Amino acid sequence: RVVCVTGASGFIASWLVKLLLQRGYTVKATVRNLNDPKKVVHLKALEGADERLHLVQADLIEDGSFDSVVDGCEGVFHTASPVLFSTSDPQAELIEPAVKGTLNILRSCSKVTSVRRVVVTSSMASVLFNDIPKGPDVVVDETWFSDPAFCEETKYWYPLSKTLAEKAAWKFAEENGIDLVVMQPGLVLGPLLQPTLNWSSEAILDMIKGKEVFPSYRFVDVRDVAYAHIMAFENPSASGRYCLVGNTLSHPKTLQVLDKLYPSLNIPVINATDNPIYQVSKKKAESLGIKFMPLEVSFKDTFESLKEKNFLT
Ligand code: NDP
Numbered sequence: 001r002v003v004c005v006t007g008a009s010g011f012i013a014s015w016l017v018k019l020l021l022q023r024g025y026t027v028k029a030t031v032r033n034l035n036d037p038k039k040v041v042h043l044k045a046l047e048g049a050d051e052r053l054h055l056v057q058a059d060l061i062e063d064g065s066f067d068s069v070v071d072g073c074e075g076v077f078h079t080a081s082p083v084l085f086s087t088s089d090p091q092a093e094l095i096e097p098a099v100k101g102t103l104n105i106l107r108s109c110s111k112v113t114s115v116r117r118v119v120v121t122s123s124m125a126s127v128l129f130n131d132i133p134k135g136p137d138v139v140v141d142e143t144w145f146s147d148p149a150f151c152e153e154t155k156y157w158y159p160l161s162k163t164l165a166e167k168a169a170w171k172f173a174e175e176n177g178i179d180l181v182v183m184q185p186g187l188v189l190g191p192l193l194q195p196t197l198n199w200s201s202e203a204i205l206d207m208i209k210g211k212e213v214f215p216s217y218r219f220v221d222v223r224d225v226a227y228a229h230i231m232a233f234e235n236p237s238a239s240g241r242y243c244l245v246g247n248t249l250s251h252p253k254t255l256q257v258l259d260k261l262y263p264s265l266n267i268p269v270i271n272a273t274d275n276p277i278y279q280v281s282k283k284k285a286e287s288l289g290i291k292f293m294p295l296e297v298s299f300k301d302t303f304e305s306l307k308e309k310n311f312l313t
Contacts, residue, residue, distance in 0.1 A: 066108035190301045
């Protein structure tokens, strides 16, 4: 069985490729730059890669660059999208690659007969950014959508890019008869396979230093996210969107958990009033067979990995 993963060098995609190879799939993995060892060495080293991993260079915004890649694939996992929170040109750096890239891939899928389902990696950023009041009694679920006008007003450009890309994906899929399933991970942590730091792993390093990245976090382990993508493809009854959040914690509470696990790091614990949080429904994800990893295990594995790669001394 042949599948395609876009943005394969990334944090989530590398785990997805690893699990797919483990499950016996042949994987066509697209990367932006085949000549950059940092983007491919870890993929080539995966078990089964010699026999069943095919690396292909493809750019998100180049029309037709995915046509030949998706041809012959039964499933397409579209994970590639820029992840950045500070930008001077949101249109060029975030919105265009996210929206155009997603449509580009879906268009390629619509031209071939082999693709049975497309799984797109969206985000909780495409769920939560609206003016609906949130509090401890609020349970966010898959019916929620971020509001582009709200994102624009508040200059939340990354959420805007993910929301517009997802909305465009649903519209295209509906108009072109594509079986689309969308994943909405929260803040992804867990061990790194790639040699470089991705945004969310960097955010964990910032938290250790006491920096409030967000007032509250929606954590999910990268291995749960990768597995959920595969379940979303393999399970015929999977449909619609899936919120992927194992634990919701305020910033102060997160620091307390981290300090308990790693007292030697001298994490600047805040004893101030807790920031308000809300819950994210696990029901739909659990119906896919996802059993979210305990947060302590995710943190420990993240730390071990960051230490091993010399990002944490
Ligand atoms: P990474 O930054 O590790 O991976 C992003 C991938 O997208 C990289 O492979 C990158 O390629 C590729 N990419 C970015 N811009 C372009 C472009 N213009 N053309 C081609 N490829 C591009 O991030 P993650 O693994 O964390 O993110 C993967 C997906 O998951 C994204 O869609 C992100 O929005 C989503 N997500 C991530 C969360 C997180 O906390 N990490 C949370 C929720 C959703 P290159 O390596 O060449 O830069």
